[in-house]
Amino acid sequence: MEGMLAAAVEALFPGLCPHCEQPLPGGSRGLCDACWASLVPRVGSACPRCGVPADDPSDACLGCLRSAPPQLATVVWGEHDGVLRTAILSLKHHRRDDLAQPLGFRLAAVVAPASWAPSIDAICSVPSHPLRRFRRPWAAADLLAFSVGRRLDKPVVKLLRRHGLHRQAGRSRARRLELPRRSFSTSRRARGLTILLIDDVTTTGSTIRRASEALVRAGAEAVYCAVLAHAPDSRRIS
Numbered sequence: 001m002e003g004m005l006a007a008a009v010e011a012l013f014p015g016l017c018p019h020c021e022q023p024l025p026g027g028s029r030g031l032c033d034a035c036w037a038s039l040v041p042r043v044g045s046a047c048p049r050c051g052v053p054a055d056d057p058s059d060a061c062l063g064c065l066r067s068a069p070p071q072l073a074t075v076v077w078g079e080h081d082g083v084l085r086t087a088i089l090s091l092k093h094h095r096r097d098d099l100a101q102p103l104g105f106r107l108a109a110v111v112a113p114a115s116w117a118p119s120i121d122a123i124c125s126v127p128s129h130p131l132r133r134f135r136r137p138w139a140a141a142d143l144l145a146f147s148v149g150r151r152l153d154k155p156v157v158k159l160l161r162r163h164g165l166h167r168q169a170g171r172s173r174a175r176r177l178e179l180p181r182r183s184f185s186t187s188r189r190a191r192g193l194t195i196l197l198i199d200d201v202t203t204t205g206s207t208i209r210r211a212s213e214a215l216v217r218a219g220a221e222a223v224y225c226a227v228l229a230h231a232p233d234s235r236r237i238s
């Protein structure tokens with residue numbers, strides 16, 4: 001009886017693809033097939049160290065040459081635009097947790113071929129602000145980290161805590177670069193580990209830089225970063 005009722009509700013109110021708003025077939029969730037198919041990894045070269053788009057993929061960008069980031073490499077899956085932007089916003093703000101696995105698996109697929117991937121001991125996410133955590137214990141970056149961990153068969157460990165209420169979204173580039181140095185504190189368990197740090201979106205790279213810095217300060221052997229999307233304009237990330 002319950003099954004029949006669920007089927008009737010499903011027929012009357014099918015789930016909609018959050019991007020194109022087409023009905024999804026037979027109780028499925030996530031995006032529609034066409035939107036999943038249109039999601040493609042970023043094309044074009046990027047700085048191997050910080051992941052921002054760059055002309056020469058074989059060398060660090062000018063920013064990294066001027067001041068080397070604490071992470072040894074960064075991979076970024078795509079541009080924060082179109083379907084990927086809708087998927088991330090749905091995951092972040094509309095509790096579409098079902099999107100975390102397919103997106104996390106895609107991120108894992110660009111980490112797996114990296115020469116440093118076998119050396120990863122643990123995966124951790126960039127934590128959200130304490131106030132947000134109070135409202136929702138698992139943020140988008142945490143859910144992505146769990147999916148990447150499952151795909152790469154690596155443990156996911158909570159190693160970072162965020163301080164203060166500095167929100168990055170909507171801040172100007174200059175203000176974002178000013179992110180206080182001690183924005184994160186780190187668990188002692190980071191000592192000696194090679195860590196893969198996961199975040200959902202990066203703009204200037206200052207958040208992953210500060211988080212990586214905290215892990216290195218706590219004695220991490222090495223830190224690598226993987227971010228789902230790069231947003232060139234901070235006003236578009238929330």
Ligand SMILES: [Zn+2]
Pocket residue numbers: 017018019020021022031032033034035036
């Ligand atoms: Zn769609």
Ligand SMILES: [Zn+2]
Pocket residue numbers: 047048049050051052060061062063064065
């Ligand atoms: Zn760089």
